[in-house]
Amino acid sequence: MKKVKSSWLVLLLIMICIAACSKEDQTSTTSLKIRLIDSKGNSLSGAEVMLYVSSYDMELSQNQVRDKQVSDVNGEVSYSGLEAAKYYWFAQIDCLNNMNGIITTDKLTLNNGKVVTSTLSETGSLYLKNSSPSQYDIFLDGTYLMTADGLYECTYKYILSGTYTIMVSQVGGSATKSFKGTISCSETLSITYP
Secondary structure (H helix, E strand, O other): OHHHHHHHHHHHHHHHHHHHHHHHHHOOOOEEEEEEEOOOOOEOOOOEEEEEOOHHHHHHOOOOOOOOEEOOOOOEEEEOOOOOOOOEEEEEEOOEEOOOOOOEOOOOOOOOEEEEEEEOEEEEEEEEEEOOOOOEEEEEOOEEEEEEOOOOEEEEEEEEOEEEEEEEEEOOOOOEEEEEEEEOOOOEEEEEEO
């Protein structure tokens, strides 16, 4: 009987050791440091950064992994204790954001750190309104953007600041019109056609 009791005691001690070890193994030292710069390479202090595990969550600004962080004097934010996963982030200060630059990592490796540099650029919006019942193909600086149904309107966010030529061409028809306009920092260029 003594052997049975001591066997149970030894087994119990082994199980406690295993449980304690597995808890330590679960502590992650996986980290991510994001360095934010402008187009001239200057560090951006004071930028807000939100971290997500999917591009869908980032686009909808939902299910942040951690609380919003603000970049320090070196333009950096750091996250530690992360799971080994792919991460996405949205960083913004004034009209500068990273939507035209690096917004994601490769899958992080457990218990390793990763440092990424993300460039924030000036952006604005492009508002398009089709006031006709006809469909129109839309081109931005000669590149096909979309086919707009009749009486369609849409706003494209995070377009790099600059001067653009927007051409609209009626699908199956002969109506074509070009517009030239400037998208400025945090401003919206509005185009109503035909």
